[in-house]
Amino acid sequence: MSTLHEPAPETEGTAPMIVHDAPGSGHGERERPKPSGRLTDGLNPPQKAAVEYRGPALLIVAGAGSGKTRVLTHRIAGLIETREAWPSQILAITFTNKAAAEMRERVAALLGQASDGMWISTFHSACVRILRREAQKMGLPATFTIYDSADSRTVIKRIIKARDADTLGFTPGGVSSRISKLKNELTDDEAFARNANMGDPKEVEFLAIYRDYTRILRAAGAMDFDDLIAETVYLFRAFPDVAALYRRRFRHVLVDEYQDTNHAQYALIREFTEPVTAELSAQMQRDGLHVERLLDSTGGIPGASLTVVGDSDQSIYAFRGADIRNITEFERDFPGASVVLLEQNYRSTQNILSAANSVISNNFDRKAKNLFTTVGDGEKIVGYTGYSGHDEAQFVADEIETLHRAGMAYRDIAVFYRVNSQTRPLEEIFVRSALPYRVVGGTKFYERAEIKDAMAYLIAVANPIDELALRRILNTPKRGIGPATETALQSFAETNEISFREAMRSAGALGLGPKVTTAILALAAVLDESAAKVDPENPAGVTSVSDLLTFLVTESGLHETLRTSRDPQDETRAENVEELVAQTKDFDRENPGATLVDFLTQVSLVAAADELDDSSGTVSLMTLHTAKGLEYDAVFLTGIEEELLPHKMSTNEPGGLAEERRLFYVGITRAKKRLHLSLAMTRSQFGDTSVAMPSRYLQEIPAELIDWRQSPGMANSRGGTQPRALNARRDGRSLGPGIGGGFRDAPTPGLKPKTEWPNRITAEVRDNGDLELVAGDRIRHANFGDGRVTQVTGEGSKRVAHVQFDAAGPKKLLIKIAPIEKIA
DNA sequence: CCAGGGGCGTTTTTT
């Protein structure tokens, strides 16, 4: 187990010359092979410089849309093509799996060969890969479970309850975010104990909770998201010989989205790029590893070459520990570093860029950077103020239909918002308008209860000591094992110093009722049988993930219970379980030889953006955070209101307003051709409706760039006469003199201030049953008034009426639920 | 042990 971190055998012994010249280091301008013109043609000078740079550290400051992925992929391809590096010597870290997949594809396309051997993955995937290999050293099972935030919360909730810590004001949310922050700072429970103020009872209690949490995860053989990074750092620090193996292997480390790295990730990068001492190099050589070609004059292996790409203007993850100093102080951290600035934008029109530049320039403390393009001004930005979230959504839907009729594909259109709850009105209107859409992220498939249940069965098989998983499935489906029984099992396990799972096997010794005992033993038997199926030692061979899951959901009764339940919602749940089985089938097919643990890992580490399917013919809905790194022909930024963007939670946090502004900036710069900004005058939350004000950021965009279809200055929430200045606040005070001019000045030819809302859109939904409509029918719509049906498409419950409304124009309506009736 | 009702907190963003 000690020396298996070899690059693929065929690369051994023929490792290419590593050229590692820091600028000015003396032995520089030897005839180093340059990447062929093929890889630099068509690049602008700074891009070319970034591709061709050779040295210890390179920072690519890449403005939005400046072609950083292109630079990164060409840089990697160049290193391979010139034989300066083997694929196995490349480690590239991206933010999402999707970005990793894209990079892998593009590198492979450039090289005309597969990128096998390279590690191109997210921080978390790379760490899991390392940790599973080295698990034994860390005293962990190689099959350790990865706990998501919900799992952590469950554990913390139990700890708080067991300790009665809520009386001291501890909440699961508060504790989990604090623990997460500490782990991101590489402060584990013991480090925290050393610095904690033990005079403060709350601190003492928090430490106790942190310790319990650490202990419980350890005992369950589980890691949370933050552990994945931190434990890898600890692994490298505790085992220099292990670190040396990875440092020897990865000669080129490239990190994307560097502005969003937190301290632990920064420390990890440092670990990867440290040199290997002469001593350890000699040790590896004695172990039969080839190191000769890597050695420098000191007899050690120099640190890997590091390339980071980032843009501090797009730093939007401070809330989860991202430290912008990682990028701003890069040159100090890595002496000898070079910096390349990419400012030419290849994505957006000048109007969009001008708006973006103008907004972001309000953040002081930033390095000047000005995006420019040569593609011309393009269309103006379109603005719209709706009466309500539904009205805003209707605008978005109508505008999308207009774009679509003009030839834009749905998949090239995206709608962004600040918080997930904004999807509700959007979805309601989109469904009614028969607009094909997809919500990216949000409530994920894998977060559904029935899916987590089914997954817990798989986890219980893969990692039998995971008590959380076991307790989840203990009484799911209902088999009469209640909390009392659960506690009995747990204390039996504790007194006999056996695992929960073993306690289940010995259920007969607990003196429980016969029914309960039988139920526990039956479940234990199903799990044991399953474990045998995936035991690599099993002479009959290993069962595929899909067959295993089918066995589990069948034998446990989970599927059957849902299928035959009286609760109508359980029908969907049963279908979801079936969908999961289908997904495991896909997984088995696409990953021959992959194990159950591989499947569980993959599921644990999917990011919202990974779900995006470029070939889908649908409009994409997502949060501004998820949108980072993506681009669309047409972008709709919704809810550009005070308290939403900037979000009210951010306003009190230091740097919060600047971060929210960056979020707006990220949103704007996703748009290639068309940008729409919309807001509503009233916004519903928690059931009641309140007045919303235009976002302060709106006035940071020069007025001449925006074509207001309906400006905030033209209307107010009551349809009354009070003008709404942009810089008005709810309390009536102005945001200050000299900024903005309100929208009263905005040129909006042909539009008069609005006092009525003929198209006030409601959330009204109707069940029309099987209302029959044919072309020519006159109908009346609750919001749009009267109109004439021009066409009916689709079938059954998905029939869509195309209606020409007398006042509101053309719309598509889902007949089954639209608030319509047939007239004369 | 379980189903159903009432009460309450929730929503910032996510690997």
Added chain:
DNA sequence: ACGCCCCTGG
């Protein structure tokens, strides 16, 4: 408005 949690009565 919704979902979760706790409590009560079967």
